[in-house]
Amino acid sequence: MQTNLLLIDGFNLLSRGYFATSYGKSDEELTKNSQGLYTNALRVFFQKLCNLISDHSISHVAVAWDVKREETTRRQKYDFYKATRNELPDALIQQYETCTALLDKLGITQLVTPPFEADDAIGAMALKWTRLEQGHCYIYSNDKDLLQLLNEQTSQIIAGKKGDMIYSVSHFRNEYQIEPNQWVDVKALLGDKSDNIPGCPGVGEKSALPLIQQYGSIEQLFEQLDELDAKFNRYKKKLVEGKETSIISKELAKIICDIPQLHELDMETLTYELEREKCLSAFSEIELKIKVLA
Secondary structure (H helix, E strand, O other): OOOOOEEEEHHHHHHHHHHHHOOOOOOHHOEOOOOOOOHHEEEEEHHHHHHHHOOOOEEEEEEEEEEEEEEHHHHOOOOOOOOOOOOOOHHHHHHHHHHHHHHHHHHEEEEOOOOHHHHHHHHHHHHHHHHHEEEEOEEOOOOOHHHHHOOOOOEEEEEEEEEEEOOOOOHHHHOOOOOOOHHHHHHHHHHHHHHHHHHHHHOOOHHHHHHHHHOOOOOHHHHHHHOOOHHHHHHHHHHOHHHHHHHHHHHHHHHOOOOOOHOOHHHHHEOOOOHHHHHHHHHHHOOOOOOOOO
């Protein structure tokens, strides 16, 4: 029997559902049920969850959640990490709490692994699946940081205006002409404004990828700065000045796949079969109208 694992970046899906359905609206205008619970993001989350399980013949599922940013290994070491992020809206926090309770009721495994983040939990489980199973691993998220996890058995499902795209390692190689494990080196030079990762100031998209394509990693790039290819000369001074922030940025951008609390997790606990009546009953309790194709 074919086994396929679905790993969902929980906050990525829930928050995208929330902001897509709340744009230009006050809290009073958001969808609520008769109990006064907000449901606009929940409807998007659970409809997508059910569709993904059905569409990709999923046999194993887990939803990964972030821990509080102050509790993460990255924030404990670098206090500027994610320091510019705004607080989450109360309506979204409430729906997160409802979401986790409903996932428990449905019997879907949830991964919360402090002091590690959701990306780390996804990376650890994707790597473990690749080593133990013959089936495919699908990561559902629009976070491009996760592209570093792609391999022959692992693809990322990315939502777009024309629908979802299953982005494979072949797509990645064709688009970027590097290997997925080099993506973190590109990110080390580019930085990430949303996470407040500095990168190498002055080195942008036009130069970061070509530099890694030629030199392979930031470590090899900095080792060869004295003999830097003439076509990159305009960036030499910026690279010299930005060496320290680039190295720190790589440390922050690299997904941690070695998470002790997941070492002993039995993959069979992630086994899941979509039971239509059970799902519909659970959804109806909070007045969610979800189409379930089992």
